[in-house]
Each structure stands twice: as C-alpha cells, then as structure tokens.
Amino acid sequence: MLRDDLRTLWTEPRPPAAPVRVRRDWALLAAGLGGAVLEATLRENVVWRPVAVVFTVWLCLLPLWRRTRPLTTVTLAFGSMVLLQAAWLVAAPREPVGLYTGAVVLVLVYALLRWGSGREIVLGVAVILATGTLCSVTDDTPVVENVMGIVFLLLPGVIGAAVRFRVTAHERQLEQLRSREREQLARELHDTVAHHVSAMVIIAQAGGVLAGTDPSAAVEALKGVEEEGARTLEEMRAMVAALRDRGVGAELAPPAGVADLERLVRTPGGRLRVDLGLDGELDALPPAVDAAVYRIVQESVTNALRHAVDATELVVRVAAERHTVRVSVGDNGKRTGRGRDGYGLTGLRERATLLGGTLRAGPGTDRGWYVEAELPRARSESGVHSRPRR
Template identity: 80%
Template sequence: MLRDDLRTLWTEPRPPDAPDRVWRDWALLAAGLGGVVLEATLRENVVWRPVAVVFAVWLCVLSLWRRPRPLATVTLAFGSVAVLQLASLVAASGEPVGLDSGVVVLALVYALPRWGSGRDIVLGGTVILTAFALCAVTIETPAGEQAAGFVFLLLPGLIGAAVRFRVTARERQVDQIRSREREQLARELHDTVAHHVSAIVIRAQAGRVLAVTDPAAAVDALDGVEEEGARTLEEMRAMVTALRNPGAGAELAPPAGVADLERLARTAGGRLRVDLGLDGELGTLPPAVDAAVYRIVQESVTNAMRHAVDATEVVVRVTAERHAVRVSVRDNGHRTGRGRAGYGLAGLRERAALLGGKLQAGPGTEQGWHVEAELPRGRTESGAHPRPRR
C-alpha cells in the first residue's frame, strides 16, 4: 500500500494555472533585499561578510521563480547551502556562514508542495533533507535546537500542502456540482426529446391513415411532423453538449418552469418577501430554458434566505425578449465573510453555458447579492423555420 501511495505521489501533476509573478513576489524581494542591506551594515559578527551578502541576495532573487520552477529553485537554494557549509567546513571556520535574511528560503519550501508536481516534491524534499542533515552534522548544536530547526524548516511545506489539498478539494466539489447539473439537464432534455418524438410518431401515423381519404389533412399532418422534427433537432443540439450518466434512468416527473415561479414565491415567503415580476412572452420558452429559469430563481432565492443578513426582500425579475430571456435576482441584505459564490451557483453557470447563455453573481454596489443571467430564447412557436423547397 505504501508503494502505491508513493507511486501516486510521484505521478501527481502540477496544479494548473500557477501564477508567474504577483505583487507579493516583488514585496517579498524588496523586504528581503532591505533586510540584507540592514543586516550587512549593522551586524558585526558576520562570517565571510561578502560571501554571506551575495548568498542572501541569491536566495531573495530565487524566490521570484518559486512558482513556475519550484524544484529548480529549491535545488539551487539548498544546494548552495550545502556547498557553502562544506566550504566552511574545509576552511575550519567553525561558524555558520550566512545572514538571518536567508529566512526567505522558507518561501521556497512552501512553494514546493503548493505548486510542484509529485516528482518535484519527492526530489525537492530529498534535497532539503540532505542539506539539513549536512548542516546538522557539521554544526555543533544541541539536539533540541536541531529538532526545533527541523520543524521550523518543514512547517511552511506542511502549510503549502494543506493549502493545495484545500484548493484541490474545492475544485473537485465544484466539478461534482457541475457534473450533477449536467446530468439533471440531460435528463430534462431526454424527457423533452422523448415527448417530441412521440408526437412525431403519432402525427406520422395519422398522416398515413388520412393519405387515401383526405390528402389535405395528410399534408397538414406532415407539416406537424416537420415542425416537431425541427423542434426536436434544436433540443438535441443542446443535449449533445451535456454529459449524462448512461446508467441513470430518466425521471418521469416534468421539470418545474416559469409557471411554477409564483408558487415558489409564495412558499419562500416568510422571513423574506419575494417580489416577483414576469414580463414578456414566457409561455413558449423551450423546455430546457424554461427549467433553467426556474432553477436560477430557486437557487438564488434559497441562497438569499440562507446567507443574506438583515435582508427583508428579494426582487426577482424575469423578462422575455425576442431572442433572449433575462433573469435578475437581488436581495437587500449583506453577506458575511468574503462573499464568494457557492457550489450551487457554479452548477447554474455550467447550465447557462450549456444552453449558450451566461450567468454572473456577486455583491451589489451598495448592498445585497445580485444574480444576473441571460439565456438564449431559442426557437419558439412563433418562430417557425421556413419549409424547404421541393
């Protein structure tokens, strides 16, 4: 089992989208170089002062590449530590060479498990432990101080590993939410397409029966087949982009839609007043868009009830335009903490993207939390496709 864990660690890829440099890197570099200047100027008992100053500056500069090159920076930094310690041993100075400003090396220790691959972590950890063991053997210090130094050196690495695990766990949860949202959308689309196909079959059977006795009625039946077929193809285009679990069966219950929003507003009322406004032709929305509008409003109102502090009202507006449907949900409370969108909104963004729309959520300029969505209206009953020429 241990061998399998090591193999898994060795093949672990690097985290994606590692930032190259941010303002904190330049602040760290400035603080490190400032510390080097002050220490080199004011401190008296510095062994090999020019070498110590160059070495400290070297460590500060290496910190700029700790994210894109974590293994290389750790190898260069701790390799330099080992070489400098061996040189001190050969010269029989008996004192460690370096400045206290070299503590910036802890940033490299943090970056190794945070941004490195599994291979980088194993190899870089070996370099760190080798350099520490060399210093522990060649420098005469009490065992308690060596143990404390070992913990102090590895603590940033443990923090980096914890941060990486937390970020990875959150990304995994978001992916699971998106997968469930895709599966639910695919089930709804499955039911819709099955309904249209059933209507096509019935109209085709009726046209075949009427073809002999009433040709005009048969032509009308064929027009209906064409209409249902075009609508089915449009729903199928959306379905092929959604991921559905092949082993799951389709739910027979029809999904809730815009017609159910008034009931949602009544049941959600209590601590919060839900001001619902519907505008435009909303009765002929494609089923997938109809269900998405309901899900967006439902999730947004639920989040307002759970997280909006001191809120008294949620304003919901659903507006149908010629080519799009706009959904706006705003509350008048305020959020505690960092105001980050939850997992449910991540799933709604995925659903909106699958339908060719977009969804944005965040704190308002003055108060409350705002959710704005725009979904393509798609094909409606009044927007029939032209019949092909024969």
C-alpha cells in the same frame, strides 16, 4: 501497497494554472532585500559580511521562480548552502556565516510541496534532508537541536502539502457539481425530445388511419410531424454540449419553468416580500432555457432566505427580448462582505455556459446581493440548420 503509493507519488503531476509571479512576490523580494541591508548594516557580529550579503540576496531572488521551477530553486538554494558550509569548514571561523534574512528559504520549501510534481517533491525533499544532515554532521550543535532544526525546516512543506490537498479537494467537488448540472440539463433535454417524438408517433399513427378515408387529414398530419420534428432538432442541438450517464433513467415529465415562478415565490412564513415581474414573450421559450430560468430564480430565492441579513424584499425580474432572456434577482439586505457564491451558483454558471449564456453574482451597489443572468433564446451550432416553425 507501499510500492504502489510511492509510484503514485512519483507520477503525480503539477497542479494546473500555477501563477508565474504576483504582486506579493515583489513585496517578498523587497522585504528580503531590505532586511538583508538593515541586518548587514546594524549587526556587528556578521562573519564574512560581503559573502553573507551576496548569499542572502541570492536566496531572496530565487523565490521569484518558486512556482514554475520548484525543484530547481530548492536545489540551487540548498546547494549553495552546502558550498557555503564547505567554505566555512575550510576557513573554520568562530561563528556561522549568513544572515537571519536567509530564512526566506522556507518559502521555497513551501512552494516545493505546493506546486511541484511528485518527482520534484521526492527529489527536492531528498536534497533538503541531505543538506540538513550534512550541516548537522559538520558542526558541534547537539543532535536534538539539529533534528528540531530539520523538522522546522520541513514544516512549511507540510503546510504547502495541506494547502494543495485542500485546493485539490475543492476543485474536485466543483467538477462533480458541474458534472451533476450537465447530467440534469441533459436529462431535461432528453425529456423534452421524448415528448416531441411521442407526439410525432401519435400524429403519424393518426395520419395512417385517416389516409384511406380522408387524404387531406393525412396531409395535415404530415405537417404536424414536420413541425414536431423541427422542434425536436432544435432542442437536440443543445444536447451536443451536455453529457448524460446512460445508466440514469429519465421520467417523461416536463421540468418546471417560467409558468411555475408564481408558485415558487410564495415563500413560506412571509419573511421576505417577493416582487415578481415578467416581461415579454415568455410562453414560447425553448424548454432548456425555460428550465434554466426557473432554476436561477429558485436558487437565488433560496440563498436570500438563508443568508440575506435584515432583508425585507426580494425583487425578481424576467424579461424576454428578441434574442435573449434576462433574469435578475436582488434583495435589500445588509452588505456583510461575506460572499454567498457557493456550489449552487457554481452549478447555475455551468448550466448557463452550456446554453451559451452568462451568469454573474455579487454584492449590490448599495445593499444586498444580486444575481444576473443572460440566456440566448436559441442556441446556434455551426453548420446545423433546421426548418423554421410554421
């Protein structure tokens, strides 16, 4: 089992999307260089002052590559420490060589476990331990102090590993949430297609019965099958972007939509007055878009009831335009500065993206919190065309 764990650690990839350099990297460099200059100027007992300054400047530059080259930066930093320790042994000065600003090397230890691959972590920790052991053996510091020094040196790495685990767990939760949203969307699309197919079968059966006695009725039945088939193809185009677990069953029931918003906004207890406004042709939306509008309003109303501070009114607007449907929900509560963009809104963003739309959420200009979404009335797929409805 231990061998399997080590093999898993060795093959662990780097975390994705590691930033190359950000603003705080340059701030860290400026602070390190400034500290080195001040320390070299003000301290009187600096051994080998030029060497100590050059060495510290070298350590301050290495963190610029700590995310993209974590093992390389650790090896260069601690390798240079070994060379400096060897020179110190040969010259045998009375005091250690270096500046206190060289503690910037702790940032490299943090970055090794935060951004390195499993192989880089194992090799980098080995370099750190070997350097610490060599320095402990070659000086007169008590063993307990040396051990505590190595523990202190590795502490940033423990923090980096903890941050990495937390971020990975959060990303895994978000991915599971996106998968559930895709599955729910696919189930709703499946139900819609099943309704259309059922109608086609019933119309076709009726046409077969009437074909011998009333040919005109059979022709009308064929037209009905054509219309239902066109609607079915239109809805199935949206299923290309969604995945569904085949082991999950589906009930043949239409999902809630715009027609159910009146019932939804009757909030229990009356703490918030909901102003619902519907504009445009909303009775002929594709079922997937219809269900998405309902889910966006439902999640927004739920968030307002739970989190809106001192809010008295919630404004809900759904407007159908020629090619899009716009949804906006906003409350008049206080702007507390605390974001409410949790897992629910993340799932709605995934649903809007699958349908080819967008969703934005954030604090309002003056007060409260707002959610805005724009969804296409019909999803177009390259190279796929269906007959227009009659």
